Amino acid sequence: MTSETAFFRARQVNMVAVTSGMSAGFVALLLAHVLADFVFQTKGMVENKRHPGVFALHIGIVFGLSLVALGGVWPVAGAVALAHLGIDGIKTYGVPARWQATFTAFMLDQLAHLMSLVAAVAIWPEALSTGFWAPWLTLLVGPAVVISGLILTVIAGGYAVGLITAPYARAFKAQGLENAGQMIGRLERAVIFLLIAIGQPAGIGFLIAAKSLLRFEATKEQKASEYVIIGTLTSFGWALGMSTATLALLAMVAG
Template identity: 40%
Template sequence: MEKIAAVLIAAHVLGDFVFQPDFIAQNKRQPLVLLLHAAIHALLAWLLLQSWHCWRVPVFVMIAHAAIDLLKQRYPQESLNAFIADQAAHILCLLILAWYLVRNSILPGFPGTGYQAIIEVAGFTSVVRGSGFPVAYVSGKLLRENDLNFDGIPNGGKLIGYFERALIFLFFVIGHPEGIGFLAAAKSILRFEEAKEQKQAEYILIGTLLSFSIAIALSSLTLYAMRL
C-alpha cells in the first residue's frame, strides 16, 4: 500500500506544482478550467501508477480533486491554513484510494517501473516549488503587518529560495546533509550587512528557518519513500 500511496501523492505533487500554469491557478472558478485541472491530475495518477486496466484510479482522482478545489472556492482567502488544509485533504483522499485498492485486492502492489525516479522527481518538486508557497505566505504577511519594503531584484528572494532548497535536497540525496550547515553559514555571511537592521534581520531569519525546515522535512520524507 505504501508504494501505491507514494506514487499517487507524487502524481498530485507534479499536478499541482508543475502542470498547473498560472492560467489554470487563476481561473479555476470557471467549470471547464477546473475540470481540465482535475483531468490533468487524473491522467498523471493513471500514467505514473502504470496500472492501465484500473479505471477506478483516474475516475476517483478526478472527482475527488475537483470536489476539493470546488469546496475551496467557498473560502477564497489565501492563507497558510487554507493551503495546508487543501493539501491535507487531497493527500487524505489519495491515502483512502490506496487503502481501497489494496484492501479489495484491485492492486496488491505497485505494478510499474521507475518507482525511485518518480519519487525523486516529485520530492525535488515538493522541496523546491511546493515549499515556496508556505514560505511566500508567511513572508508576505510579515511584510504587510510590519510595513516593510526592501529594494532588490524582482523575485530575487524567490529564486534564492529555490536554489537553497534545491541544494538542501541534493545534500540529502547524495548522503551529506551536513552540507546544509555550510549553506546556512554562507547565507549568513552574504546577509551580514542586512542583519544590522533588526526588523530586516528577523524577517530574513524567519523566512530562512522556515524554508530550511520545510525543505529538510520533505527531503527526509522523500528518502524514506524511496527506500520502501
C-alpha cells in the same frame, strides 16, 4: 510442513504483496498529484481557479496524470480526480477568499488530497500491478519518490514559505531583482534536499553560514534582518522536513 503452517505463510506472503502494491500505488498517485498541483498548475490557473473552465482544466490534468501514473487504470484515476474535484471545490467555492491564501488552508488542502490517495490505494491495492507499468515497478518506484520529494521540497516549499511570510512581507518591502528571492529559496531547498539525500546534513550549516555572509550588508536594518531570518528558517525547516519524509518513504517502498 503442515497445512496450517502453509496457510499462514501464504497469508503472510499475500499481505506483503498487498502492502507493496499499496505503497507503489501511493507513490504513483503522489507523483501525479504533485505534478498536477505544483508543476502543471500555473500561477494564472491558481488566480483564476473560480472560473469553471480553469477549474475543469485542472481536474482534467489531475485525471490525465493519474491515468498515466497508474498505467491506464482509469477507474482509480477517475476516483482520484473526483476526490480532487470535491476537495478543491470546497476550498475554491466554499471557503472565503481571505482564508484560502493562508498556510493553514494550504496544509489542510494538501492533507485532504494525501488522505484521498491513501483511500484510493486502500480500496484498490493492486491497481498499479494491472497497468502497463507493472513489469518495471521495481525500477520506477524509487525515482518517482525522489522526483515527488524534490517537487514538494523545492516548488511546494515556495508556496508554503510565501504564505507563512506574507504577513511580514506587507510590513517590509525589499527592492531587488524580480523573482530573485523565489529563485534563491528554490536553490537553497534543492541544495538541502541533495545534502540530505547523500547523507551529508552537516553541509547545511555551511549553507546557512554562506547565506548569512552574503546577506549581511542587506540586513543591517532591523525589519530587513527579521524578515530574512523568518524566511530563511521557514525555508530551511520545510526543506529538512520534506527531505526527511522523502527518505522515509523511499526506505518504506524499498523494504
